[in-house]
Amino acid sequence: MTDGGIETARRTPATLHDVAREAGVSLATASRSLNGSTRKVNEEYRKRVLEAAARLDYSPNLSAQAVARGTTTTVALLVADIADPYFSSIAAGVVAEADHERLIVTMAATERDPERELELVRTLRGQRPRVMILAGSRPTSDPTEGALGEELRAYERSGGVVVLISRNELELRTVLVENRDGAEALARELVGIGYRRFAIITGGEGLRTAADRVDGFRAGLAATGGELRDDDILRAAFTRDGGYDGMRSLIERGLGDLELVFAANDVMAVGALSAIRDANLVPGRDVAIAGFDDIPTVRDVTPALTTVRVPLEEIGRRALRLALGDEEAANEGAIRTEVVLRESTPGITR
Amino acid sequence: MTDGGIETARRTPATLHDVAREAGVSLATASRSLNGSTRKVNEEYRKRVLEAAARLDYSPNLSAQAVARGTTTTVALLVADIADPYFSSIAAGVVAEADHERLIVTMAATERDPERELELVRTLRGQRPRVMILAGSRPTSDPTEGALGEELRAYERSGGVVVLISRNELELRTVLVENRDGAEALARELVGIGYRRFAIITGGEGLRTAADRVDGFRAGLAATGGELRDDDILRAAFTRDGGYDGMRSLIERGLGDLELVFAANDVMAVGALSAIRDANLVPGRDVAIAGFDDIPTVRDVTPALTTVRVPLEEIGRRALRLALGDEEAANEGAIRTEVVLRESTPGITR
DNA sequence: TCGGGGTGAGAAAGCGCTTCCTCGCACGCC
DNA sequence: GGCGTGCGAGGAAGCGCTTTCTCACCCCGA
Incomplete structure (x- = not known):
């Protein structure tokens, strides 16, 4: 009744029951043949079930499995x-x-x-x-x-x-991601190539990631003599437009002797870059800029963006492995980051 | 036995059964109270059920619902x-x-x-x-x-x-996306601002989207007198690196009088841009470039990329609405695209 | 020859839900 | 006052699976 005899006309997907009937075995045997049960099942039967399943284009109902298996x-x-x-x-x-x-x-x-x-x-x-x-x-x-x-x-x-x-x-x-350490290393390197006067554009109030990066950057500057005034830390949306806006207000109030702007992530940095250009200034020359993340596009902007590489895909993979109880993943410590200097921070010779 | 009396110690999520018992009603009534059943249920009962559910932090098992509802x-x-x-x-x-x-x-x-x-x-x-x-x-x-x-x-x-x-x-x-029409319009506009000699970098063999864009672009050129030799259509991976490689081989074999390269999507175009720069040429001046899609980053590259805007999010939304049988979505026709001229194609005055 | 043990198929219970169906109850009409 | 009717609560079946549990069967040793 349900399957009207003609397979091609069936309106609802084949169930395990259908497969069992088609193969001439019990429901239990069909189930055992199709999933990796620990129980043994006669090779002949298993084969029959597999064939029947293929013939009926059977695909196990994941919801039902979930309910049954808990x-x-x-x-x-x-x-x-x-x-x-x-x-x-x-x-x-x-x-x-x-x-x-x-x-x-x-x-x-x-x-x-x-x-x-x-x-x-x-x-x-x-x-x-x-x-x-x-x-x-x-x-x-x-x-x-x-x-x-x-x-x-x-x-x-x-x-x-x-x-x-x-x-x-x-x-x-x-x-965990080495946000703090990465930012600190970045600051040190930037001071190392001659920058002294910095500003930061960061995301909204209290975002953990943003805060860590800012802290690290400050620490790096503090250790090496870089200069960052309190009112040179700007807050904006953690997006491309946020970066653009942040940079624009920096420009509007006058860059002064500002040499480098650190944006707490790359999308903001890219926005900042455009803001600089739109003000008819030359990023890298009039003011240097650095970001964080090393998203794919930043090597294709001009000037290519100095940033801190964080292996994003790896983070995703690690997260799942960690969840699944992977020992290694649990013991590997924070995700390493790495400073990547590019043309947006050509350096200053003093 | 299963729930040991103390709620906070339970190891498995509350079931509807638990809620019903807690509220002192039947399973059926609990079910009817918690989902939008058509059947009426006594306001007093419903309230009791809702409260019980909240107390037990009940969250319906979607798999079970799926099985029951089919x-x-x-x-x-x-x-x-x-x-x-x-x-x-x-x-x-x-x-x-x-x-x-x-x-x-x-x-x-x-x-x-x-x-x-x-x-x-x-x-x-x-x-x-x-x-x-x-x-x-x-x-x-x-x-x-x-x-x-x-x-x-x-x-x-x-x-x-x-x-x-x-x-x-x-x-x-x-x-459907107006890939063909968009590309054709782009070609016309480009010829309109003075370009004559074109090349195309496109994705691998037979990708529908890519093919449509190429066809459209050719048609646009054909109609307006733009010039495109057969061996000026390059195939590469449909990715940033594909675009880079494609552009590089174009450069290596000599640009000749080539004026503009059309990449079949923006990520390729961005790659091409970088290839041009890496060859110490100036994109826009030495050779113009245009892409397709208007992905967010292309307005932030230098020169900003001429492209054909396709409302990507809208496509996703439309797809789902279409699936859900939304009349409007079904009758709206192809997704409109729109040429966006930017600095990567400054034009040529002849 | 008979009993014990191992093997594996199948019956059936159950997973957490929905929904049909039964049935008690209150109400209104003649 | 008796009976039909409508309402809505609850019992129970059922969704498509898994997994116990039962039991028939076969092989082997005494």
């Missing part, structure tokens, strides 16, 4: 903005590793809104994902602070594992 | 490369619209490999997604051609809906 093969990924190269690179890493582990990844965007993030975590929990990865640091002054932590802990209590990327405000597994 | 709230998205801005922008659109419809999106990357794509479609089918969106055109000369079509049709027969983005080789719902 566990899924899903990993949930939460990022601030999918179109941002920083996040899309991380996502690519997560997806690659997930694929390797035959896991499925579901993705959502918080749009940098803590409330939204909390709500998404709630919804995503309904999927009972094995792993939940949260990328993108959030304001330390966060209205939902406690709630998110509570939610995540509840999720872990029920058997899930959460991994945070570069945000250690909660006591959870975390992929 | 339908999921999932949309599957297949792209070639997540880190590529073209795809990540489209993905962002899909995710935004999905979120709006309270759907969950799962994402996978084909890495431009038809075999992989086929396999992914097979796996993803197990999820019984409501919608499957495939982005990224594929070789027309494709070993798995028939198989993929077969698989997708089978999926549709079982109630799913698939939407292709800019690849009309299969008889399936498609988001």
